[in-house]
Structures are given as C-alpha cells and as structure tokens.
Amino acid sequence: MIILEFKAKGKESQYSAIAEAIRTVKFIRNSCIRLWLDNKGTGKSDLSRYSKILAKEFSFANELNSTARQAASERAWSSIVRFYDNCKKKVPGKKGFPKFQKCARSVEYKKSGWKLSPDKKSITFTDKKGIGKLKLKGTWDLWRFDKKQINRVRIVKRADGYYVQFCVAVNEKEEIDSTGKTIGLDVGLKEFYTDSDGNSEPNPRFYRKNEKRLKFYQRRVSRKKKGSSNRRKAVNRLGRQHLKISRQREEHAKRLARCVIRSNDLVAYEDLRIKNLVKNHCLAKSINDAGWYQFRKWLEHFGTKFGRITVAVNPAYTSQNCFDCGEVVKKSLSTRTHACKCGCELDRDHNAALNIRTRALSTVGHTGTRILDPNALGDLSSTFPDSGLVEQDRSLIKESPSISGRGVSISKGFF
Structure with a gap:
C-alpha cells in the first residue's frame, strides 16, 4: 500500500x-x-x-x-x-x-x-x-x-x-542483492548517527538554523490584532515556515534510511522512547529537531520493502558498557570518549553502536522490528511504534519525490 x-x-x-x-x-x-x-x-x-x-x-x-x-x-x-x-x-x-x-x-x-x-x-x-x-x-x-x-x-x-x-493498494517489495554486512546505529545530538564501523553522519539541525526566521514571523503574528485578516496572513506565513522545516527533516531521514538499508543486510538501532526523552526540558528542542522517530520509521519501511532485517534493541547501558570486555564504565553526557581499563579507547557513540550491533546479533533476526532485552536470547515479540487502530494505515507511509514547485510532499499517514 x-x-x-x-x-x-x-x-x-x-x-x-x-x-x-x-x-x-x-x-x-x-x-x-x-x-x-x-x-x-x-x-x-x-x-x-x-x-x-x-x-x-x-x-x-x-x-x-x-x-x-x-x-x-x-x-x-x-x-x-x-x-x-x-x-x-x-x-x-x-x-x-x-x-x-x-x-x-x-x-x-x-x-x-x-x-x-x-x-x-x-x-x-x-x-x-x-x-x-x-x-x-x-x-x-x-x-x-x-x-x-x-x-x-x-x-x-x-x-x-x-x-x-x-x-x-500495490505490492512494492523489491529484491536487491545481499551485501553480507551488518551494522549498528547510535543516534545522537552531536552527530545524527554513528555506526559500528566508526562512520558518522552530521546532524543538520534544521530547526536551529531556521529559528531566527521563525522568531521573526512569530513577532509579526504577535503584533497583529486578533481576528484580523493581517493576523491570519501572518499565522499562515509562520505555518509555511514550520512546514518547510518538517519537510526538510523528513526528506533527510528518508534519504539516510534508504542508503543504510540498501547497504546492509541487518540494521540494528536503539528502541528509544522519544516521549520520555523530551521530558528533559534542556534537551527537548534538540531531540525533536533531530528527528529520530522519522529515521526509525523509514528504516522499518525500507527494511520491509527491500527484505532487510531491522532490529530495535534495548538501549540500556549501550553507552556505559565496554564493547571489548563488557565492563561498566560510567560517564556523563559531556564525556565523549570511552576509555576502559582493559585498554579499549573509542568514541562514546562508536562504542555504543558496537554494543547495539552485538545485542542484535545475539538472537535470530527476522524481517521487521524486534525489541531485544540485553540479558535475554531467542525470539521476542515484534513491536511497531504507534501501533493501534487509529494508526492502522501508518504503514502506508511511502516514498515521495523531493519537495518541488510542483507541490508533491511526504504524507504523514492516511488516517
């Protein structure tokens, strides 16, 4: 569909x-x-x-x-x-x-x-x-x-x-050649994601870059008389700017997800609860700006389309545990380097990505999304974010061409 x-x-x-x-x-x-x-x-x-x-x-x-x-x-x-x-x-x-x-x-x-x-x-x-x-x-x-x-x-x-x-209603599954590669992804705020091979993708920060312009339009709204046509026009201009940012974020997540899925047979990532993470008011704006949920959504979609395995693992202690020896090395968010007494010294996010991939490989994978507990092996229940009757056709969210003057954009769901 x-x-x-x-x-x-x-x-x-x-x-x-x-x-x-x-x-x-x-x-x-x-x-x-x-x-x-x-x-x-x-x-x-x-x-x-x-x-x-x-x-x-x-x-x-x-x-x-x-x-x-x-x-x-x-x-x-x-x-x-x-x-x-x-x-x-x-x-x-x-x-x-x-x-x-x-x-x-x-x-x-x-x-x-x-x-x-x-x-x-x-x-x-x-x-x-x-x-x-x-x-x-x-x-x-x-x-x-x-x-x-x-x-x-x-x-x-x-x-x-x-x-x-x-x-x-169409069947859009596509067969592509196997690459024999597996990868773990650790999303973050400094870098959009860091993979288990040590590569990282910069965080575009679309909202932050356009925040000055948004404040300008917001001030124009506040100056207009409530109920007037001028205020309605100012609100519409502000809304168009927000819409532009959301489309940029969605297209960025889609492009990266497609590239990652096509390049790997298995992709592992953290099962993050964004709703709980944004309760931290110091990081809420940056977390929402990163668009982690959109990225995960597209990973799952392209995983189904191209027949790749996508696995969501429990994020607990992926940053604290040493990939080499398994020792817990406690560190604050400001500590960006993982240094263990066993001699392992890696970037914090690289170490987390390696742990994520290891957890995903510790069980039999399958096409779809699986939530894994770090202390349990074997088949666990498959879960999809925001499942429910109201979202029964959210899986219909599919690719669309880039935003252009012809007016084609990404749909956020049919229901």
Whole structure:
C-alpha cells in the first residue's frame, strides 16, 4: 500500500467548499464522541448508524458524501479503541482519552464521492458540497494504477494549500542483492548517527538554523490584532515556515534510511522512547529537531520493502558498557570518549553502536522490528511504534519525490 499526494489547484469558491466539508467532518466526529460519552456500551456500528441520523437532522451533513460521513465516525471510533487499548496495556501516563476536535484539517472519501478524469490529471468530487473539479499537480503517474486499486481519497489542508492523497493498494517489495554486512546505529545530538564501523553522519539541525526566521514571523503574528485578516496572513506565513522545516527533516531521514538499508543486510538501532526523552526540558528542542522517530520509521519501511532485517534493541547501558570486555564504565553526557581499563579507547557513540550491533546479533533476526532485552536470547515479540487502530494505515507511509514547485510532499499517514 502506498500513498500518492498531489497539490490541488482550484478556485477560491472550491477552497471554501473544502473548508466547509472539513468542518462537517469535525461536527460528525465530535457528535459521535458525545454519543459515546452519554451512552455506555456504544459500539462502532452505533456510531455508523448515528452518522446517518445526523445526515437526516442536519442539511449540511446530508450534503457530505455518505462514505465521508462513515470515515468521520470511524475516526471517532479509532480514538475510542486507542484509549481502550492503552488502558488494557496499562500504558504509563495519559491514556489518550477521546477529546472533541477543535481544528480539523482533512476530509476522507472511500470508493464513492469522487471521479478521476480520463487522463487522471484532475479529480471531481461529486457530493453536494460543491467542491467540483480540482487539478492535480505532482510528479506521480496515476495512470499506472487502476481505479479499483485506489481504496480511499483524502483532501488535506496545509499551510501552503490543499493536497489530495490517494491510498493505492500495490505490492512494492523489491529484491536487491545481499551485501553480507551488518551494522549498528547510535543516534545522537552531536552527530545524527554513528555506526559500528566508526562512520558518522552530521546532524543538520534544521530547526536551529531556521529559528531566527521563525522568531521573526512569530513577532509579526504577535503584533497583529486578533481576528484580523493581517493576523491570519501572518499565522499562515509562520505555518509555511514550520512546514518547510518538517519537510526538510523528513526528506533527510528518508534519504539516510534508504542508503543504510540498501547497504546492509541487518540494521540494528536503539528502541528509544522519544516521549520520555523530551521530558528533559534542556534537551527537548534538540531531540525533536533531530528527528529520530522519522529515521526509525523509514528504516522499518525500507527494511520491509527491500527484505532487510531491522532490529530495535534495548538501549540500556549501550553507552556505559565496554564493547571489548563488557565492563561498566560510567560517564556523563559531556564525556565523549570511552576509555576502559582493559585498554579499549573509542568514541562514546562508536562504542555504543558496537554494543547495539552485538545485542542484535545475539538472537535470530527476522524481517521487521524486534525489541531485544540485553540479558535475554531467542525470539521476542515484534513491536511497531504507534501501533493501534487509529494508526492502522501508518504503514502506508511511502516514498515521495523531493519537495518541488510542483507541490508533491511526504504524507504523514492516511488516517
């Protein structure tokens, strides 16, 4: 499954119709959440039926395509299921109790409510919202896929305009030659990552480099009168700058992950809990700027695509243990050199990368992601980050061409 994304070009009246459709989706989702709160034992089928009731009661809801209303109720149920799963798993901290949505940015159609042109360079939305025909700008070729392969179509609002996403059911696995190499990766803040061969990749620090510009746009927002059109324009300009940074970070992670996966048969990395790491307010900005999660996500995707083994290991003591003798050498974050009494002297990150690779090789690998305990051997359970019903199609996040003037960008997930 892949997601193809195109920049949508239309008139202002069409953009207003899209915004109205998005508001209707938000209304249906929030109404379903309210039904669940007020009625104990409400299930998925109850929410689906309730979306039909809302269409009969409200004319603006009836104007939206029926499959789009169903998708809105499914979103509500997904948030409920995620909350139940987190409670059953006893996830520490907040469990993600379903909340009313304040700002919606997308409307999703299933098999109906839209029609592609014969040349597949434009799409027409046929419901009563009045969106009409939108031109598709991008470098993907939709003509290569049959309409039956397109499971869902989604319109997404971003700071720089509207985009149309197509969820296409295709098998994109690719066979490549074996390299016979294994590698361990230790991500960091000084260097983006250091591998077990001693090579390192510099940290681009996209946010830090653009922070001065962001502050300039933020000051312009603060000077404008609340509710004015000038403030709305300033907020949009700030949002476009943030969007540019996030795209740079995503493209950087994708490029490196693809190169690493194609060059090695087994790739090992740390199973870092980013949510816990950013609680350190001294390092939170730098950790978020590094984009470790994006890098891991792309490693797993390309590992599946090219049939490589990706292994996530327990990060405990990978920096403290000596790779040569196994002795614990305690060191602070400021200590960048690992020096053991056995005579082993390495860069701190290089030593950690070697330990990560050793832990990954201590068990039978398999294609996918595995969490390994340093004191246990054998098959352990496979886990994927952010798994759950609400993220059921996150595995659909696939490659896209670089950001260009034609408006093609990376999708962050179809749901």
